[in-house]
Every structure is written in C-alpha cells, then in structure tokens.
Amino acid sequence: MTSSKTTHIRYLIVAMLFVVSCFSYGDRVALSIAGTAMEREFALGPVRLGFLLSGFSWAYVLGQLPSGGLLDRFGSKRVYGISIICWTVCAFLIGLAGYLAAAWIFSAIFVLRLISGLAQSPVFPGNGRIVAAWFPTAERGGASAIFNASQYFALVVFAPLFGWLTHTYGWRSCFWFMGVLGFALAFAWSKVIYNVKDHPLISPAEIETIEKGGGLVNVDRMAGGRSGSNPLTWTGVRKLLGERMLVGIYLGQFCITTLTYFFITWFPVYLVQARHLSLIRGGLAVALPALCGSVGGVLGGICSDALLRHGHSLTFARKAPIIAGMLLSVTMIACNYTNVQAMVMFLMSLAFFGKGFGALGWTVIADTSPKELIGLNGGLFNLFGNIAGITTPIIIGYLVKRTGSFNSALVFVGLTALLAIFSYLVIVGEIKRLELRSADTGTAM
Numbered sequence: 001m002t003s004s005k006t007t008h009i010r011y012l013i014v015a016m017l018f019v020v021s022c023f024s025y026g027d028r029v030a031l032s033i034a035g036t037a038m039e040r041e042f043a044l045g046p047v048r049l050g051f052l053l054s055g056f057s058w059a060y061v062l063g064q065l066p067s068g069g070l071l072d073r074f075g076s077k078r079v080y081g082i083s084i085i086c087w088t089v090c091a092f093l094i095g096l097a098g099y100l101a102a103a104w105i106f107s108a109i110f111v112l113r114l115i116s117g118l119a120q121s122p123v124f125p126g127n128g129r130i131v132a133a134w135f136p137t138a139e140r141g142g143a144s145a146i147f148n149a150s151q152y153f154a155l156v157v158f159a160p161l162f163g164w165l166t167h168t169y170g171w172r173s174c175f176w177f178m179g180v181l182g183f184a185l186a187f188a189w190s191k192v193i194y195n196v197k198d199h200p201l202i203s204p205a206e207i208e209t210i211e212k213g214g215g216l217v218n219v220d221r222m223a224g225g226r227s228g229s230n231p232l233t234w235t236g237v238r239k240l241l242g243e244r245m246l247v248g249i250y251l252g253q254f255c256i257t258t259l260t261y262f263f264i265t266w267f268p269v270y271l272v273q274a275r276h277l278s279l280i281r282g283g284l285a286v287a288l289p290a291l292c293g294s295v296g297g298v299l300g301g302i303c304s305d306a307l308l309r310h311g312h313s314l315t316f317a318r319k320a321p322i323i324a325g326m327l328l329s330v331t332m333i334a335c336n337y338t339n340v341q342a343m344v345m346f347l348m349s350l351a352f353f354g355k356g357f358g359a360l361g362w363t364v365i366a367d368t369s370p371k372e373l374i375g376l377n378g379g380l381f382n383l384f385g386n387i388a389g390i391t392t393p394i395i396i397g398y399l400v401k402r403t404g405s406f407n408s409a410l411v412f413v414g415l416t417a418l419l420a421i422f423s424y425l426v427i428v429g430e431i432k433r434l435e436l437r438s439a440d441t442g443t444a445m
Contacts, residue, residue, distance in 0.1 A: 010134045056113045083123060095174075140367065300360055304317050328350055330417050
C-alpha cells in the first residue's frame with residue numbers, strides 16, 4: 001500500500017465497472033442487432049423473436065436474489081469474475097449454435113441466453129455494492145451514473161460494430177467477437193478489482209476520505225465466509241419488501257428498465273422495420289440516441305450530487321433528476337405523429353437522454369440499503385427492475401403483431417415513464433438508509 005500521497009484509485013475502480021458493464025450490455029445488444037438477420041434466416045416472426053430477446057431476462061431475474069446473497073457472502077471480486085467467464089463462454093456457444101439443424105436453433109439459442117442471463121445476474125448488484133464500498137456518499141451519484149451509463153454507451157459502440165459485422169460476416173460473428181474480448185476482460189478484472197483496504201495501490205489518505213465520507217470500506221471484509229453468518233435470508237427479503245420506500249423504488253426501477261429494454265431490444269428493429277433503414281444505417285442510427293442517453297446518464301448523477309452539495313436534502317437531490325428525466329422520456333410518443341426521419345431521431349435522442357438523466361436507481365439503492373444486506377437489496381431491486389426485460393420484448397412483440405405497427409408500443413413505453421414518476425412522488429417518500437436489527441436477517445434461505 002502506498003503512503004506518500006493521496007491516490008484516486010476509486011476512479012480506476014468505477015472505470016473498470018463501466019467497461020465491464022458495457023460488455024455485459026454489449027452481449028445483450030448483440031442479439032438485438034443480429035435479430036433481424038436471424039428472423040429472416042430462420043423465419044422467426046415478431047412473437048418468437050420477442051421471446052428470444054426476452055430469454056436472457058428470464059434467468060437474469062431469477063438469479064438476482066441468489067447472486068445478491070453470493071456477493072454478500074463471498075465478495076464482489078470472486079463472484080463477479082466468475083460471472084464474466086461464464087457469459088463469455090455462452091457467447092461463443094451461441095455463435096456455434098447457428099450451425100445446428102434448423103429445428104434446434106431457436107431452442108439452443110434460447111437456452112444459452114437463459115444461461116447467459118443467469119451468469120450476468122451479479123453484474124449490477126455487484127456494481128452497486130462496489131460503489132457503496134469505494135465511494136463516499138457525496139460522490140455516489142456520479143459514480144453510479146458512470147457505470148449505469150454503460151447501457152447507453154454499449155449501444156453507441158456495439159450497435160454500429162455489430163451492424164457491420166452482421167452485414168459483412170454474418171450474425172454469428174457478433175457473438176464470437178464478444179467471446180474473444182470477454183476472456184481479456186476477465187483477466188483485467190482480476191488485476192484491477194480489490195477490497196478497499198486490500199488494494200495494493202491505494203493510499204491511507206484515500207481510505208480515510210472514503211471511510212469518513214460514508215463509504216462502506218469493510219463491506220467485503222465481512223464476506224468470504226468471514227462474517228460467520230449467511231446474509232441470504234427469507235427474513236431479510238421480507239424485511240426489505242415490507243419497507244414502503246423500497247417498494248416504490250423497486251416499482252420505479254421496473255418502469256425505468258422498461259425504457260431500457262425497449263432501446264436495447266426492439267429499437268434497432270423499429271428503425272429497420274418501421275423507419276426502413278438498412279441494417280448498417282440502422283446500427284449507426286441507434287448510436288445517436290444511445291450517445292445522448294450516455295451523456296444524460298452521467299449528467300443526471302453529476303446534477304444529483306451537485307444538488308446534495310448545495311444543501312438540498314438527499315430526497316430532493318435524488319428525486320428531481322428522476323422526475324425530470326422521465327418527463328423527457330415521454331416525448332418518444334410524438335414519433336407516432338411524424339414521418340420525418342430527422343424528427344424521429346431527435347425525439348428518440350431526447351427520450352433516451354431523459355431516460356439516462358433519470359436512471360439514478362442504483363445511486364438510491366447505495367443510499368438506502370441496510371449495511372448488512374447491500375448485495376441482497378441490490379439483487380431484489382434488480383430482480384423487480386429486470387422483470388421488464390421479460391415483459392417488454394414480449395408485450396411489444398404482441399403489440400406489433402396485433403396492430404402491424406410500433407405506434408402502440410411507443411405509447412406503452414411512454415406510459416411506463418409516467419408510472420415511474422408516480423412511484424417516486426407518491427410511494428417512495430423520504431430517501432434514507434435503513435437500519436436493521438440483527439434479528440431481521442436471521443432465518444436462512
């Protein structure tokens with residue numbers, strides 16, 4: 001450990017979280033970009049494609065509580081690192097599955113997407129847990145916004161790349177590309193991520209800054225079986241679900257994640273099928289709204305932290321960007337009333353910016369989670385949020401099949417943004433950290 005000067009290792013940590021999260025979302029985006037080519041090659045139709053796009057989320061949702069408990073018990077570095085390796089292997093296998101007999105391809109890819117979803121279930125609970133440990137309260141909004149912006153930046157980088165790969169080498173190449181880089185990512189993770197007090201490059205001054213500012217620097221030192229208790233308990237789950245504030249946050253995240261899954265699943269298909277862009281142009285067109293979402297995501301966190309530093313309450317500092325962002329997201333409905341491509345891209349970019357600006361859920365979870373159940377609460381939060389990953393692709397698939405257009409789909413997505421506003425204004429109430437008695441976490445699952 002260095003001792004001569006103050007370090008800023010926490011910024012390296014959040015940069016690593018951003019990169020890994022980009023690859024996690026890149027893995028999800030691959031199927032969305034490749035989906036149009038797969039739909040033509042295998043005659044899937046919008047409903048079957050919708051189920052294929054949702055396959056990842058079925059297991060991703062089911063894995064949230066177990067992954068949250070595993071993070072609390074064994075620590076973020078170990079569980080997260082295994083996660084990266086597992087989803088990388090799945091990406092390779094999906095590319096190979098394209099060579100199976102036609103009757104088996106849909107089932108094989110669906111199963112592999114299930115496994116990939118299960119493997120990636122620790123990613124965002126792990127991100128939230130690492131940020132809670134490495135960052136003081138006044139910096140968490142920006143830090144969480146950075147890793148959360150990965151979902152938008154992944155589209156900026158991977159949508160054009162996958163569009164080109166699919167056009168040039170076929171859809172299978174997208175998954176092989178992710179597989180090769182995934183192993184390099186796992187190696188980098190093992191060299192960068194440590195517990196706060198165990199990092200070989202951190203200075204005592206930085207540890208003091210983090211700890212005095214409210215960072216939970218010992219959270220992973222209680223993991224790895226050293227704490228003597230198993231935080232994965234039904235009592236803990238019941239306690240969390242009994243808190244009105246958390247229920248409102250969970251509902252809000254479901255609504256916000258509905259917007260996310262529209263953009264990373266059906267939005268590229270919308271541009272190709274409804275707006276008649278080519279596969280390559282569609283991939284490039286996805287990048288502009290996604291870039292706006294990435295900028296909005298970072299600005300939302302910075303704005304929230306700035307409000308906090310200027311004396312506003314934690315409740316106001318977190319809620320104001322969420323409400324403003326969701327109001328901007330509703331503007332996507334106006335795309336139904338214009339045939340001008342430039343106007344469609346402007347409205348979608350504005351909606352995507354708003355979605356990013358208001359996506360402070362992980363910051364709120366870092367602010368409110370009981371210290372003993374950070375991983376479990378993050379897993380529960382992500383479970384409810386990513387139910388939208390199941391419902392959104394399927395609902396939109398049925399709406400498109402039933403109506404023959406995307407108009408009702410855009411209305412559906414816009415209305416969920418309004419529901420997110422209702423949840424934070426009416427249900428959540430004051431945002432504060434929960435304190436649990438030891439008896440609240442005592443019954444093993």
